[in-house]
Amino acid sequence: MSIISDTDKYIAHSYKRLPVAITSGKGSLLYDDGGSEYIDFGSGIAVNVFGASDTEWISAVTGQLGKISHTSNYYYSGPQSSLAAMLCSRTHFTNMFFCNSGAEANESAIKAARKYSADKYGSGRSKIVTLKNSFHGRTITTLSATGQDRFHNHFFPFTQGFEFAKPNDFADTAEKLGDDSAALMIELIQGEGGVNTLTSEYVKAVSDLCKKKDILLIVDEVQTGLGRTGRLFCYENYGIYPDIITTAKGLGGGLPIGAAMFAEKVAGTLTPGTHGSTFGGNPVCAAGALSVIKRLDNALFEQVNKKSKYIIERLSALKNVSGITGMGLMIGIKTVKDPAMVMDSCLKKGLLVLNANDKVRLLPALNIPFDILEKGIDILSEVIEE
Ligand SMILES: Cc1ncc(COP(=O)(O)O)c(C=O)c1O
Missing domain, CATH: 3.90.1150.10 (Aspartate Aminotransferase, domain 1)
Known part of the structure; x- marks a missing residue:
């Protein structure tokens, strides 16, 4: 053995x-x-x-384990609320949804973007534009959002409503962001795609266009977030204010937790019953995450x-x-x-x-x-x- x-x-x-x-x-x-x-x-x-x-992370996690390791999201939870409050205090985001992984964070962002659009504009405005060579996760929907052909195999039918634009090509992205679009979802540095960095001109231009057309800008910070690029989140390096960001990986410092973080205009979109997760924001993972965020200075x-x-x-x-x-x-x-x-x-x-x-x-x-x-x-x- x-x-x-x-x-x-x-x-x-x-x-x-x-x-x-x-x-x-x-x-x-x-x-x-x-x-x-x-x-x-x-x-x-x-x-x-x-x-x-x-050592500090272990002490935060084991301290919480000795209190309560899990309750359901039917109840309020201290570590979860402290973590959310701290993340909001350090960013422009108003509230968030907790889950357990990067794929789930992106799934949550996609659901919120489609609901935001449907609530405000009705049907027919659900397309999410993502970038060629991107990677957004391994669920059927996040694979559908991933702009690499090699991932679009075996598991047909994939989720409808995604289109892929060329990174750093503003004209191509603008053409794809038509009246049928709910959101643009991008990684500022494509991690799995080969560590390819978007230019600030492109990012600024698509961010301005999204604001003008009320198309939500979702930044997938699953790999780039939590100090990895020398700021708390990578979007800060670009001077933009995304409507939604997603985070996971480093958030729990070694335990599974993810989040989709919502700016004010999207913050009321997820209403009771529209989304959920048994483990999302688990107290032990949230306590670990809190000890990580506190030290990212x-x-x-x-x-x-x-x-x-x-x-x-x-x-x-x-x-x-x-x-x-x-x-x-x-x-x-x-x-x-x-x-x-x-x-x-x-x-x-x-x-x-x-x-x-x-x-x-x-x-x-x-x-x-x-x-x-x-x-x-x-x-x-x-x-x-x-
Ligand atoms: C940018 C990005 N988004 C999403 C994911 C998926 O995260 P997870 O494996 O936690 O579901 C990854 C994982 O590599 C990633 O790099």
């Missing part, structure tokens, strides 16, 4: 896993079942904002930007690197090597990195210590150059 053989035997083969079983960790160092150490440049895909086994964001600059400077000096994309500690590296091979070689040398389409992708913990970061970049540089 081993973790790997039992996994292969008893768990559906929907993931292409690397041959390693992580059993413990502290900060940005992880350990496998044989005791080998790894530097973690993935943080569970942008989830472990403060690394593994963070300007001093940390400064560190994120400093580490980002260091990574970019080191990697852009390599002869096998042809481009670096992203923002903050969400970085894509285009090399002459196959990203999957880079992942494999790094693993053998004790470094965990990710890939995203044609890029190697780095999403380290925001508080990764400089000496560990430096050691990891040494290994990555060696792999890329060898």
